[in-house]
Amino acid sequence: MYPIEAFEQTLEKIAKILDRHSIRYHLTGGITSVFYGEPRMTQDVDLVVDRQQLLDQIDAFTFSLRQSNFLFDESSVRSSIENHRLFQLLDSAESLKLDLYPRELIPGELDRSVHHQLFEGVAFPIVSRPDAALSKLIWVSKGSHKSRRDARQIYLSCAAEEQDHIRSLVDELSLASLLEEILAESDEAIE
Numbered sequence: 001m002y003p004i005e006a007f008e009q010t011l012e013k014i015a016k017i018l019d020r021h022s023i024r025y026h027l028t029g030g031i032t033s034v035f036y037g038e039p040r041m042t043q044d045v046d047l048v049v050d051r052q053q054l055l056d057q058i059d060a061f062t063f064s065l066r067q068s069n070f071l072f073d074e075s076s077v078r079s080s081i082e083n084h085r086l087f088q089l090l091d092s093a094e095s096l097k098l099d100l101y102p103r104e105l106i107p108g109e110l111d112r113s114v115h116h117q118l119f120e121g122v123a124f125p126i127v128s129r130p131d132a133a134l135s136k137l138i139w140v141s142k143g144s145h146k147s148r149r150d151a152r153q154i155y156l157s158c159a160a161e162e163q164d165h166i167r168s169l170v171d172e173l174s175l176a177s178l179l180e181e182i183l184a185e186s187d188e189a190i191e
Contacts, residue, residue: 009091023053
């Protein structure tokens with residue numbers, strides 16, 4: 001497990017680069033499951049980034065990454081951005097991996113980002129709670145077993161109006177039966 005300081009330093013470093021180049025982003029994945037759901041271990045940082053803004057700033061962005069000691073394969077990064085695919089960066093100072101998704105899994109999610117203080121005095125844009133629950137449901141539908149409990153915990157932590165919003169969207173995404181299945185599951189291990 002990485003010390004919390006490693007996450008803070010890596011996040012501050014990538015946030016400065018993205019902000020400098022006016023590239024919208026928000027945190028998603030395991031780190032937001034911890035924030036919205038319940039504490040659990042995570043070994044990387046997931047970010048959704050605005051693909052078009054990345055494309056518009058690709059040369060300056062990759063230059064800044066090199067200057068900040070991120071390790072990456074530039075041709076793979078360029079190809080991944082062009083094709084809406086995940087690319088990875090490694091913070092060589094902290095040995096922490098970043099997964100960047102140059103696309104929105106849920107349409108408009110970057111417009112609904114919320115700022116939260118993850119570390120004392122430091123706030124970051126984070127996927128909204130309803131979009132985090134929806135994202136986890138989508139990952140479960142793609143075979144992610146560890147997202148099941150996250151989806152349930154995040155959904156249950158939502159206010160009633162957020163749950164209503166999620167329910168309207170799961171119908172559109174054909175995930176309503178999956179949500180009901182996950183909500184019916186117990187938190188207890190079966191003996």
